[in-house]
Amino acid sequence: MSPKPPAGASDSPALAPSRHTVPGRILLQIIQVWAWVFLALLILFFIVAVPLVSGSSVSFLSIRNSQNILVAITPVLLLGLGQTFVIISGGIDLSVGWVMSFASVLSALALRESFNAGLPLPLAVLAGFLAAIAGAGLIGLINGTIIARLKVPPFIVTLGMSFIVRGVALLMSENTTVIGLPRGVRDYGNESLFYLIGGEGGGLYFFTRPDVTGALLRRMDRIITYPVLLTAIVVGIAIYVLRRTKFGRHTYAIGGNREASIRAGVPVDKHVIRLYVLSAATAGIAGFLSMLRFTAGSAVIGDPLLLSSIAAVIIGGVSLFGGSGTIVGTIIGSLIIAVLTTGLVMLNVPSFWQFIVVGAVVILAVLIDQSRDAIRNRIESKR
Amino acid sequence: MKNVFKLGAGIAMAAMLSSGSAYAQEDTITIGFLPGVVDPFYQVMELGVNAAAESLGINVVTQVPPTWGVETQTPILDAMVARGDIDYLIIAPTDKDQMVGPLQNAVDAGIKVITVDTFLGDGDYKNGPVTFPLSAIGSDNVEGGRIAARGLAEAIGGEGKVYINSTNPNVSSVEDRATGFKEVMDNEYPGIEVVGLDFNLDDMNTAVQQTAATLERVPDLAGVFGTNVFSAQGAGTAVVNAGLGGAVQVVAYDATQFAIEQLREGVVSLVLAQKPYDMGYLAVQFAAADAGGVTSLPPRVETGFAIISRDNVDDPAVARFIYQVPE
Numbered sequence: 268m269s270p271k272p273p274a275g276a277s278d279s280p281a282l283a284p285s286r287h288t289v290p291g292r293i294l295l296q297i298i299q300v301w302a303w304v305f306l307a308l309l310i311l312f313f314i315v316a317v318p319l320v321s322g323s324s325v326s327f328l329s330i331r332n333s334q335n336i337l338v339a340i341t342p343v344l345l346l347g348l349g350q351t352f353v354i355i356s357g358g359i360d361l362s363v364g365w366v367m368s369f370a371s372v373l374s375a376l377a378l379r380e381s382f383n384a385g386l387p388l389p390l391a392v393l394a395g396f397l398a399a400i401a402g403a404g405l406i407g408l409i410n411g412t413i414i415a416r417l418k419v420p421p422f423i424v425t426l427g428m429s430f431i432v433r434g435v436a437l438l439m440s441e442n443t444t445v446i447g448l449p450r451g452v453r454d455y456g457n458e459s460l461f462y463l464i465g466g467e468g469g470g471l472y473f474f475t476r477p478d479v480t481g482a483l484l485r486r487m488d489r490i491i492t493y494p495v496l497l498t499a500i501v502v503g504i505a506i507y508v509l510r511r512t513k514f515g516r517h518t519y520a521i522g523g524n525r526e527a528s529i530r531a532g533v534p535v536d537k538h539v540i541r542l543y544v545l546s547a548a549t550a551g552i553a554g555f556l557s558m559l560r561f562t563a564g565s566a567v568i569g570d571p572l573l574l575s576s577i578a579a580v581i582i583g584g585v586s587l588f589g590g591s592g593t594i595v596g597t598i599i600g601s602l603i604i605a606v607l608t609t610g611l612v613m614l615n616v617p618s619f620w621q622f623i624v625v626g627a628v629v630i631l632a633v634l635i636d637q638s639r640d641a642i643r644n645r646i647e648s649k650r
Numbered sequence: 651m652k653n654v655f656k657l658g659a660g661i662a663m664a665a666m667l668s669s670g671s672a673y674a675q676e677d678t679i680t681i682g683f684l685p686g687v688v689d690p691f692y693q694v695m696e697l698g699v700n701a702a703a704e705s706l707g708i709n710v711v712t713q714v715p716p717t718w719g720v721e722t723q724t725p726i727l728d729a730m731v732a733r734g735d736i737d738y739l740i741i742a743p744t745d746k747d748q749m750v751g752p753l754q755n756a757v758d759a760g761i762k763v764i765t766v767d768t769f770l771g772d773g774d775y776k777n778g779p780v781t782f783p784l785s786a787i788g789s790d791n792v793e794g795g796r797i798a799a800r801g802l803a804e805a806i807g808g809e810g811k812v813y814i815n816s817t818n819p820n821v822s823s824v825e826d827r828a829t830g831f832k833e834v835m836d837n838e839y840p841g842i843e844v845v846g847l848d849f850n851l852d853d854m855n856t857a858v859q860q861t862a863a864t865l866e867r868v869p870d871l872a873g874v875f876g877t878n879v880f881s882a883q884g885a886g887t888a889v890v891n892a893g894l895g896g897a898v899q900v901v902a903y904d905a906t907q908f909a910i911e912q913l914r915e916g917v918v919s920l921v922l923a924q925k926p927y928d929m930g931y932l933a934v935q936f937a938a939a940d941a942g943g944v945t946s947l948p949p950r951v952e953t954g955f956a957i958i959s960r961d962n963v964d965d966p967a968v969a970r971f972i973y974q975v976p977e
Contacts, residue, residue, distance in 0.1 A: 321867045331892070335862040342855055437716060441975075443689060446908045453915065457891050484893035561854055561883060562915070563908055571853040608856065612863035615846055618856075 291646040298639045302582060302599045305628065309603060313610035320614050327613060330463060330488045334495075336605045341498045342367070342569070344601040345553035346576035347583075348505050349546030351597045354580055355509075356542050357522040357589025358421040362410065362429040363550040363576060366403050367569025369436040370554025374399035375445035375564025382449045392455055396555050403551025404544050406432055411543030415536040421543075429573075436566040445564030456559025459489035460496060494556040501552060506594045518542065522589025575604055578625055582632045603628060679737040679941045680709045681934060682730045682761075686742040686768065687718040690906040691926050694973045695766065698930025699740065706938050711736060720748045731756045738937035740930070742767040746822055750780055757782050764936055766929045768823065775949040784940055787932050787951045789924045791823045794955055795830025795875075798901045801920045801957050802873045803834070805899040809841030810872025813864050815881040817852050824877040827903060831875050845871070850881055857884025865892050873899040876918070879909045886917035905958055905972045913960060923971035925953040 297304075310327070317327040326332070346363045353360045378395030382388060406428060413424045437443060462472040464479065464487045479487060491499075509515040517538050520528040529535050550569070557568050581587065582603055583596025607621045683699050685692035696712060703710045713730060715722040723744045730736055739761050743749035750770050753763055763783040771780030773788075802812060814831060816824050828847060835842045845868050850857035857880065865871055865888060874889065876882025882902030889898045895916050902909045905923035912918045936947050956971040963969060 317867075324869065325867050327866075329866065332863070332866050335859065335866070335888075339855065339859040339862075434716075437688065444906070444908050446911050450915075457887070485897065487893045489891060557855065560858075561887065562911075563883075565854070567852070568854060571851060572855075605859070608859050609863040612846075612848060612860045613867045615867065618848055618860065 339605040340601040347579040349549035361425040364569040364573035365432040366550040367554040370399040370551035372564040373402040399551040399555035403547040407544035407547025411540030415539040440566040459492040461490040682736040695926035695930035698927035702931040702934035740933040791826035792830035795827035799831040799834035806872040812873040814847040816877040854884040861885040861888035921958040923956040
């Protein structure tokens with residue numbers, strides 16, 4: 268692995284365009300955006316292929332389908348979000364899937380019990396949210412403390428923690444599913460900011476679901492559901508924090524060169540602890556949202572998502588060696604996975620093809636990442 | 651439980667003293683119960699096992715695997731065999747082929763085996779490849795798929811397009827359900843077309859996404875068969891969010907309280923209940939009967955199904971098949 272540029276100077280440290288020759292710069296820029304290009308080609312492929320295979324009335328590019336994809340990426344994206352910070356810092360968090368399951372159970376219990384104790388529904392939902400964040404954050408705190416203070420490798424700590432959390436979630440939920448949530452919870456997880464009813468008698472509605480039935484209801488699209496809204500807010504904060512704050516700069520610095528960061532006065536141990544709290548907390552939000560969506564806490568809901576979330580982060584160009592990567596990359600990675608799942612079903616192709624494509628793209632991503640470094644080195648050595 | 655154990659041990663000792671032999675009598679046997687995984691279905695089965703054992707004064711040792719799979723179930727099985735005090739084992743094998751070896755070891759150790767829910771080989775213990783278990787007590791998943799198909803066909807008026815969302819390929823239970831479902835739709839309902847089958851790999855999020863994509867691909871979809879509760883719940887969520895609640899019928903396999911909650915919420919339209927309580931209760935009675943010298947136990951018992959809809963969910967005759975798990 269070629270050495271990383273001194274980190275902390277820029278949020279996309281792979282590029283320092285002014286120093287490159289023109290063809291090299293163009294090549295580097297294409298490589299820089301390859302994931303965008305791949306996603307665009309993938310969407311284009313499905314736009315063309317879906318009507319050909321499934322009939323001209325079926326469109327991949329419908330409003331409903333785009334909203335479905337946005338909803339579908341939320342869990343993977345939220346898990347990948349904290350993971351992006353952790354991997355940029357040179358660590359890894361293998362516990363996020365199970366922390367999500369745990370938070371789903373914990374928030375369901377908190378919501379149900381606080382509602383039964385007489386809290387109005389919005390406050391009970393808030394209690395569920397706080398329980399998810401606090402419970403998940405506590406696990407992150409334990410992870411981070413053992414990693415930073417006791418110097419146990421993150422792979423081991425978070426692997427061990429994933430087993431522990433899994434056991435706790437199964438014990439707490441008793442039979443894997445926490446039910447009996449109050450009516451109306453479903454709306455928080457499935458209703459939306461806007462409603463669009465296309466065609467005759469339709470219109471655009473804000474904030475309140477129009478009281479329609481039958482054909483109009485069939486045509487109603489939910490635009491920006493609440494889980495998507497909350498995820499977007501969290502993603503926005505994460506982008507800002509990683510790009511513009513000292514917290515973000517320290518994250519890159521630790522992943523780029525840990526020893527140098529210590530000498531530069533970065534509170535490395537404290538920062539690492541905060542990173543694992545952050546990672547667990549975004550997983551906690553994912554658990555909370557899935558609890559709202561399915562109106563139940565599930566001790567297994569996040570189990571299958573860990574590897575998808577890491578794949579999304581890698582496809583997005585975050586180096587497993589630390590020091591580089593962006594949140595936008597992780598969003599692209601999550602989108603590629605979700606677009607594949609939806610598109611393949613719409614083509615009525617076995618969805619297992621998704622794994623083959625995702626796997627190939629993960630390896631391709633790292634190859635491109637490495638060739639980018641090689642190209643940059645060659646350009647720089649020519650000067 | 652401890653008292654039952656003491657009582658059992660006492661009776662066993664008395665029996666040994668009086669008869670002068672170590673042969674277990676009807677009221678002295680110990681039964682091991684090893685379900686497939688921790689879930690409401692097996693919890694209700696355990697209630698049946700305990701109820702029968704209590705009425706017969708039989709001691710039961712129960713061990714529940716935390717996850718489904720041969721690699722989890724086998725060590726627990728081996729440990730139960732190693733105890734040396736178990737006469738009968740009531741087990742839901744997690745694989746019809748791979749569990750044959752471990753259970754043969756149990757048989758070699760002098761334990762008699764009764765399978766519940768799932769079975770070994772092809773489930774035919776008379777003429778099939780595996781003959782050592784006493785009996786297979788369970789519901790026929792192919793038949794369950796057929797019943798689900800007829801229920802769905804009736805709900806959509808005998809014509810239209812239907813879709814299957816399932817968990818994993820090559821798992822006998824859900825595979826059989828899909829097979830039975832397709833068989834009925836193909837043979838009995840010429841107006842119904844099965845337009846797709848997707849595997850969500852036990853991920854509810856994926857089930858939603860796949861069903862939503864299918865609703866886009868097949869805008870006139872009339873029904874969905876979820877081969878287990880999570881598949882049906884994911885499918886139902888996609889259907890309701892597409893504004894199709896009530897217009898697209900969703901059938902769920904297994905009457906967990908969660909499934910019933912979703913039925914009342916309108917997310918699923920029909921729930922197919924198995925009878926795990928019957929399976930557990932009958933298995934214990936079979937063990938007791940065998941110990942008591944009964945030789946005509948049927949090698950296969952099918953416990954059947956109940957179909958639960960919003961119309962009959964409050965009817966006590968139907969509601970008793972909801973999997974009521976103690977809090």
